[in-house]
């Protein structure tokens with residue numbers, strides 16, 4: 078199957094951070110070097126919400142909605158990063174996450190044919206952001222916080238949940254960052270040996 082040009086762009090979305098809110102944070106790639114915001118275009122966010130399974134059809138968004146979503150994303154990123162680095166998180170970030178979490182999430186309603194779930198909410202975007210914010214709260218507020226990690230590759234710095242039994246994961250994904258870091262380290266060692 079050949080992907081259309083727009084779909085190829087969305088294929089860069091990653092859903093392997095280990096949690097919904099960190100997948101959302103991961104829509105900015107390469108935070109450690111040249112950050113690239115995959116949600117910069119207004120049409121990208123409705124697509125992400127669908128691919129993340131939060132909505133079944135595209136949610137119409139205003140520019141304020143778009144901005145609100147990205148502000149929540151950065152608040153989650155900065156707070157989780159603070160937790161990982163054992164730094165004091167910003168209170169306004171925590172307030173933003175808590176505010177977003179307060180909005181009621183969509184309610185399931187059965188249609189008259191009893192064969193379809195209709196998700197009812199007065200504001201689909203705020204309901205989605207509430208699910209994301211609640212996920213972030215759950216991540217940081219219980220023992221999962223000890224599993225929060227930042228990719229060791231300088232250019233990446235993706236945040237993820239290390240669910241491995243030994244909690245020794247260093248990279249967001251071995252195939253993406255682990256192997257490249259190992260190759261770079263090998264080259265560096267070889268170079269220093271050659272010089273020596």
Ligand SMILES: [Zn+2]
Pocket residue numbers: 228229230233234235248249250253254
């Ligand atoms: Zn990485």
